[in-house]
Amino acid sequence: MALLVHKYGGTSVGSLERIEAVAARVARHCAEGHRVVVVVSAMSGETNRLQALGLDLGGQAVPREMDVLLASGEQASAALTAIALKGLGVPAQSFLADQLPIRTDSAHTRARIEHIATEALCDALDGGVVPVVAGFQGLAVDGSITTLGRGGSDTTAVALAAALKADECQIYTDVDGVYTTDPRVVSSARRLPRVTFEEMLEMASLGSKVLHPRSVEFAGKYGVPVRVLSSFEEGPGTLITLEEDDSMEQPLVSGIAFTRDEAKISVRAVPDVPGVASSLLGPVSACGIEVDMIVQNLANDGGQNDFTFTVKRGDYDRALAVVRDAADALGAGPVVGDAKIVKVSVVGVGMRSHAGVATQMFAALAKENINIQMISTSEIKISVVLDEKYLELAVRTIHDTFGLEGAEGEG
Numbered sequence: 208m209a210l211l212v213h214k215y216g217g218t219s220v221g222s223l224e225r226i227e228a229v230a231a232r233v234a235r236h237c238a239e240g241h242r243v244v245v246v247v248s249a250m251s252g253e254t255n256r257l258q259a260l261g262l263d264l265g266g267q268a269v270p271r272e273m274d275v276l277l278a279s280g281e282q283a284s285a286a287l288t289a290i291a292l293k294g295l296g297v298p299a300q301s302f303l304a305d306q307l308p309i310r311t312d313s314a315h316t317r318a319r320i321e322h323i324a325t326e327a328l329c330d331a332l333d334g335g336v337v338p339v340v341a342g343f344q345g346l347a348v349d350g351s352i353t354t355l356g357r358g359g360s361d362t363t364a365v366a367l368a369a370a371l372k373a374d375e376c377q378i379y380t381d382v383d384g385v386y387t388t389d390p391r392v393v394s395s396a397r398r399l400p401r402v403t404f405e406e407m408l409e410m411a412s413l414g415s416k417v418l419h420p421r422s423v424e425f426a427g428k429y430g431v432p433v434r435v436l437s438s439f440e441e442g443p444g445t446l447i448t449l450e451e452d453d454s455m456e457q458p459l460v461s462g463i464a465f466t467r468d469e470a471k472i473s474v475r476a477v478p479d480v481p482g483v484a485s486s487l488l489g490p491v492s493a494c495g496i497e498v499d500m501i502v503q504n505l506a507n508d509g510g511q512n513d514f515t516f517t518v519k520r521g522d523y524d525r526a527l528a529v530v531r532d533a534a535d536a537l538g539a540g541p542v543v544g545d546a547k548i549v550k551v552s553v554v555g556v557g558m559r560s561h562a563g564v565a566t567q568m569f570a571a572l573a574k575e576n577i578n579i580q581m582i583s584t585s586e587i588k589i590s591v592v593l594d595e596k597y598l599e600l601a602v603r604t605i606h607d608t609f610g611l612e613g614a615e616g617e618g
Contacts, residue, residue: 208239208240208242209373210241210242210244210373211236211241211242211244211374211375211376212367212371212373213233213236213243213246213364213377213379214246214247214248214342214363214364214377215245215246215247215248215379216248216360216379216381217248217249218251218381219380219381220284221251223287226287227291227294229247229291229379229438230291230292230294231295233292234292234295234296243337244328245288245299245337246340247284247285247288247342248280248281248360249277250280253280253283254277258277261273261277273354274315275352278341278343281341281342282301285302285339285340285341286301288301288339292337298336298337299338300331300337300338301339301341302327302331302339302341306327307323307325307327307340308346309323309345309363309366310345310347310348311346311347312347312353313347313349313351314353315347316353316356317354318353318354320345320355320363325367325370325371328340328367329371340363340367342360342363342364343360344363358418358419358422361378361418361419361421362419364376365425365429365431366425368426368433369426369429374432375433376431376432377436377444378436379437379438380436381439382417382437383435383437383440384399384437384442384444384445385415385435385445385462386398387461387462388463388464389465392465393606396606396611396612397612399461399462401445402445402446402447402461402462403447403448404423404427404447405556406556407433408420408423408424408427409464409552409554409585409587410462410464410554411423413465413466413550413588415462418447433446459564459609460555460609461556462553462554462555463552463554463602463606464551464554465551465552465602466550467520467549467595467598468521469499469517469518469519469548469549469550470522470523470526471515471516471581471592472516472523472526472542472543473513473514473542473544474487474513474514474530474539474540474541474542475513475539475540476539476541477511477513477534477540479505479510479511483512483537484503486533486536487514487534487537488501490529490530491518491529491530494525494526496522496529497519497522499516499517500516500517500590501514502516502582514539523546530542547596548580548592548593549594549597549598550591550593551593551602552591553588553589553609558587558588565582567609568605568608572593572601572604575597575601577593578594579591579592580592580594
């Protein structure tokens with residue numbers, strides 16, 4: 208039978224009753240003859256609670272200790288899940304990152320996995336024991352506990368599946384799969400039976416909250432089949448896998464992602480000389496602020512450009528102050544900003560072999576009098592920046608334009 212890695216998020220282990228339900232599902236899979244490794248997140252809300260405690264004491268200045276603090280949430284979940292499994296008569300043992308170990312670099316609060324030792328897990332599996340691994344955490348070379356950043360338990364699960372050569376990594380969450388878009392915005396959104404790693408990585412990076420982008424990137428790199436399932440109800444979920452050779456009939460658009468967490472900064476009358484982009488964006492990057500979309504266009508015949516870029520809304524005020532200083536040093540014109548924008552993106556591998564997707568999308572938005580402020584494209588995605596008041600109308604309009612509605616699970 209199959210070797211499976213189960214990952215359960217915070218809502219899935221959010222109470223003792225939910226942990227018991229998780230244990231029951233694992234027990235059923237074991238009874239069917241499967242070998243199961245379980246990865247758990249902290250109970251819902253626990254990481255936020257611990258983080259608030261640490262920050263109240265100035266924890267931002269001591270990231271090493273914040274990692275020790277935050278990792279304790281997953282430790283509790285792993286122990287409780289192992290206890291629940293044993294209560295059902297299923298042999299189980301909890302494992303922390305340092306007990307395997309899961310080796311990471313030393314970047315506290317945002318570490319990256321470098322190597323996972325699987326001997327202890329294999330010994331447990333060979334002995335009929337279900338390993339329950341605390342997600343989100345790792346071990347640095349100096350012996351310090353590290354954490355992988357928000358969503359890190361997804362990455363732990365996929366990395367374990369890769370290291371163990373598991374048949375499938377099953378991510379159990381509070382939704383029953385990946386949808387064409389957020390069903391809370393478009394009621395006719397449907398569950399996708401299958402998406403490619405490329406599509407899922409784009410959707411995760413562009414605002415879809417189902418999976419953390421790093422976990423999808425890891426899965427694609429190592430070819431780990433990932434299935435998104437509901438921990439609250441049975442169903443086939445959505446399989447995330449490599450694009451197959453017979454996928455020539457892929458739909459033009461597979462899904463629509465969006466993010467409300469956007470802000471735009473524009474610098475007027477920028478001198479049209481080499482190095483301007485670096486002069487404006489270098490100080491932003493030096494502050495640890497990530498820049499997303501960038502547009503530069505010739506504003507007039509006087510050798511000046513307008514330069515516009517987007518950042519996360521939470522970074523807007525800091526970025527605006529930094530850019531105003533940089534613009535003054537360049538002798539550029541005024542710096543203006545807008546923190547009430549959103550980004551809407553269409554994603555689909557079918558766009559590679561079909562022209563006209565952008566034209567259809569732009570025409571549909573124009574018909575609804577929705578103005579496009581910025582555009583960014585890649586081989587399988589098109590993103591536009593809009594005024595935030597048009598978000599839901601834009602998503603519904605694009606969803607209808609590309610015929611994404613339909614019976615659940617159709618593909």
